[in-house]
Amino acid sequence: MTQDQFETLLARHGNEIFGFCCHITGNRNAAEDLYQDAVLKAFELLGRIDGSSKNGLKSARNYIIGIAVKLNSNLMRKKLLKDSFFVPNGEVLIGTALDGSDIVRDTERKYAHSKLREIIAGLPERLRSVVYMYYYAEMPVADISQQLDIPQGTVKSRLNKARKEIKKKMEVFYNE
Amino acid sequence: MNKIDRDIRNALKDTPTISPDVNRELAQKFAQENYQRDTDETGETLILPVERHRKPTLIKRVGAFAACFTAIAVLGGGAAAMSGLFSPDNSSTQLSADDGTAPEEISQEATEEFTEEFTEETTEAPEEEATDAPEDDPAADYPENTYDMSTKEGIFAKMLNSKNFYDNISGKYVTAYCPQTTDMSFINTYQYDVKSGKSYSYLSCLNLTNSLDDILSGSMPEGWEGGKFTHDESYCDGEKCYSLNVRGYQGYYWLGEDYVALPDTINVAQLLETLENDPVVDMQQLGFGATTFCSNPNKIQLIVACLSNFENWDFEPTSTEYGDAVLINGTTVHYERFDTPTTFSMTVDCATGLIISYTDYDDQGNLYDYLVTHDLKINENAEPVPEIDMNDYVEYDEQKHANLKYEFKTNSSGKTYADKTVFGISKSSREFLPDYLAFGDGYIDVDEFIETNGDMSVLQGNDYHQYTEPSETEELVYKLNLYDCEGNYIYSIYYYEGYIDQ
Numbered sequence: 001m002t003q004d005q006f007e008t009l010l011a012r013h014g015n016e017i018f019g020f021c022c023h024i025t026g027n028r029n030a031a032e033d034l035y036q037d038a039v040l041k042a043f044e045l046l047g048r049i050d051g052s053s054k055n056g057l058k059s060a061r062n063y064i065i066g067i068a069v070k071l072n073s074n075l076m077r078k079k080l081l082k083d084s085f086f087v088p089n090g091e092v093l094i095g096t097a098l099d100g101s102d103i104v105r106d107t108e109r110k111y112a113h114s115k116l117r118e119i120i121a122g123l124p125e126r127l128r129s130v131v132y133m134y135y136y137a138e139m140p141v142a143d144i145s146q147q148l149d150i151p152q153g154t155v156k157s158r159l160n161k162a163r164k165e166i167k168k169k170m171e172v173f174y175n176e
Numbered sequence: 177m178n179k180i181d182r183d184i185r186n187a188l189k190d191t192p193t194i195s196p197d198v199n200r201e202l203a204q205k206f207a208q209e210n211y212q213r214d215t216d217e218t219g220e221t222l223i224l225p226v227e228r229h230r231k232p233t234l235i236k237r238v239g240a241f242a243a244c245f246t247a248i249a250v251l252g253g254g255a256a257a258m259s260g261l262f263s264p265d266n267s268s269t270q271l272s273a274d275d276g277t278a279p280e281e282i283s284q285e286a287t288e289e290f291t292e293e294f295t296e297e298t299t300e301a302p303e304e305e306a307t308d309a310p311e312d313d314p315a316a317d318y319p320e321n322t323y324d325m326s327t328k329e330g331i332f333a334k335m336l337n338s339k340n341f342y343d344n345i346s347g348k349y350v351t352a353y354c355p356q357t358t359d360m361s362f363i364n365t366y367q368y369d370v371k372s373g374k375s376y377s378y379l380s381c382l383n384l385t386n387s388l389d390d391i392l393s394g395s396m397p398e399g400w401e402g403g404k405f406t407h408d409e410s411y412c413d414g415e416k417c418y419s420l421n422v423r424g425y426q427g428y429y430w431l432g433e434d435y436v437a438l439p440d441t442i443n444v445a446q447l448l449e450t451l452e453n454d455p456v457v458d459m460q461q462l463g464f465g466a467t468t469f470c471s472n473p474n475k476i477q478l479i480v481a482c483l484s485n486f487e488n489w490d491f492e493p494t495s496t497e498y499g500d501a502v503l504i505n506g507t508t509v510h511y512e513r514f515d516t517p518t519t520f521s522m523t524v525d526c527a528t529g530l531i532i533s534y535t536d537y538d539d540q541g542n543l544y545d546y547l548v549t550h551d552l553k554i555n556e557n558a559e560p561v562p563e564i565d566m567n568d569y570v571e572y573d574e575q576k577h578a579n580l581k582y583e584f585k586t587n588s589s590g591k592t593y594a595d596k597t598v599f600g601i602s603k604s605s606r607e608f609l610p611d612y613l614a615f616g617d618g619y620i621d622v623d624e625f626i627e628t629n630g631d632m633s634v635l636q637g638n639d640y641h642q643y644t645e646p647s648e649t650e651e652l653v654y655k656l657n658l659y660d661c662e663g664n665y666i667y668s669i670y671y672y673e674g675y676i677d678q
Contacts, residue, residue: 010199018194032198039202116187135181136188149477167180 001049001060010039013061016137020065023132024072026121038068062139066147069129112173119169120162127162130155321444325502325526328486333444334529335479339370340441341528346559347552350391351545363550367561373414374561392535394548411564420569428572442476451484475531475547482520485509496533498552500526508536518544528554584610585661593619593661611663618658618666625656 324330489506
């Protein structure tokens with residue numbers, strides 16, 4: 001991939017990558033750091049990214065997301081991330097960041113979504129990563145498999161396990 | 177799309193946008209990093225970092241690796257360039273010295289530490305030992321492996337380099353992911369010829385009469401193998417490796433570029449040093465993702481995850497039906513596969529370094545994963561790699577494939593149907609599929625299938641094992657309504673789709 005293509009990639013998909021970093025870190029400051037680290041790492045490996053194919057930019061976006069997952073995974077191991085995506089009173093930071101947007105208006109729905117995000121954020125890392133990659137970044141299973149270097153079956157298994165877990169916890173939430 | 181899928185997607189779609197400050201800061205970092213840029217023969221930009229705030233040793237090696245990778249690709253060497261991790265006979269080492277970005281020298285302390293740690297006498301050596309390495313070869317900094325199975329270093333090294341201890345090998349292993357039941361167990365059957373680089377392997381399912389106890393004890397009754405999954409079939413002809421019947425399309429292959437190279441000997445001391453310096457580097461970057469396929473049935477990632485911290489495990493001598501072995505018990509350390517420490521137990525064959533059996537457990541003590549080897553045969557006893565004529569196969573091209581037109585029959589309602597069962601079903605393939613597709617004793621409604629399963633599943637003909645009852649792994653068992661070719665409902669069946677972990 002050329003430098004120009006890389007710039008186009010960031011212009012077109014930067015926000016998506018950043019959004020992914022927000023989800024996976026649960027913390028805006030950490031997301032900004034992760035985003036920068038992932039982009040720098042990708043830039044360093046630019047020669048290995050194929051930007052010429054039909055879905056080149058999308059693939060490159062997925063490549064950076066894959067890097068972000070791995071970097072975050074290592075950061076977590078080092079216990080550098082202490083802040084939560086969710087502040088103690090239950091106010092969702094991401095909601096604050098979205099003030100003024102028209103995405104979620106209904107209070108009940110918003111609360112359910114907050115709860116759902118909280119449940120996802122509480123999943124084990126290996127499940128959480130594939131959930132964000134599949135549902136937020138809308139990456140096909142094959143791409144997730146490639147970026148995480150795990151078989152597609154494992155991706156599917158993790159997705160299924162995550163869905164099961166989320167479903168179970170949401171049922172408890174609705175019954176409360 | 178299921179409700180839960182919709183809910184998750186909706187809940188996650190709200191995200192903040194990136195602040196302009198972040199982009200400004202990023203631009204500054206790009207400038208501060210002082211990247212040198214060069215252009216290779218293909219016009220691609222090569223980025224060679226010269227100053228990094230991270231630990232320098234590995235980053236520079238990765239930079240060299242990136243350059244090597246491109247250079248090797250130009251030379252037609254493909255994935256053979258796997259950084260300096262392998263023995264000095266690896267051509268990539270020479271290239272890394274030539275590209276002007278030779279890795280930074282290892283510190284004196286580090287060298288002494290590793291030398292001290294790996295000075296035990298080698299009792300068993302691979303056939304081709306590395307000889308004198310060039311002075312500028314980074315691999316020369318590292319002591320050679322020991323393969324003494326009475327030491328931890330020897331066990332680790334032999335397992336990583338087990339392919340050095342046989343020329344031909346065949347066998348099977350049963351493995352699973354989250355095996356609360358046996359429903360997700362699979363058999364991987366393989367035949368490898370290390371010298372020629374030929375290999376063949378495929379996945380099949382278990383006969384469901386086997387209990388988990390049977391599997392773990394290795395005492396499988398006659399007829400323990402169920403149907404073969406034709407889409408999980410791989411073949412290497414010594415030069416190229418192919419996925420056969422890709423995506424369930426019979427007679428089509430995919431060329432697996434990553435699988436071309438045969439692995440060189442992995443230098444354990446260098447591997448450990450690399451992991452220590454930059455855990456960001458993943459196995460794929462190290463080349464392991466590309467080099468374990470053709471000759472080494474051992475799972476490199478698993479070995480590294482379990483054994484790379486020598487303080488986390490212990491071993492004792494034991495034996496198996498294949499001969500002397502060691503029993504290892506410990507706790508895992510590395511990589512995303514194990515995001516929390518996981519206890520494991522494995523039995524390793526002394527002669528080959530191959531894993532004979534393996535189990536690990538989650539933090540509640542539940543069995544999480546396992547691998548049990550069967551029918552292991554080496555050298556003259558090994559089953560030969562079958563000769564497969566690749567002229568019988570056509571290269572799969574997603575773009576072209578989408579435009580392939582099949583002649584479908586039309587029912588009285590004008591809906592199309594096909595008796596072939598060679599189609600893969602997914603959203604992306606819908607446009608060239610008929611409305612009804614043969615499955616079992618009837619036809620499935622393609623739109624209904626996609627609506628129900630989306631991209632989560634690809635149904636591939638009759639090769640999948642079918643159940644008459646839903647299993648415990650309900651998320652992987654789908655209910656299918658069968659129709660006649662006129663679209664009249666006949667009855668419903670369950671089909672099962674399962675997977676193998678690495």
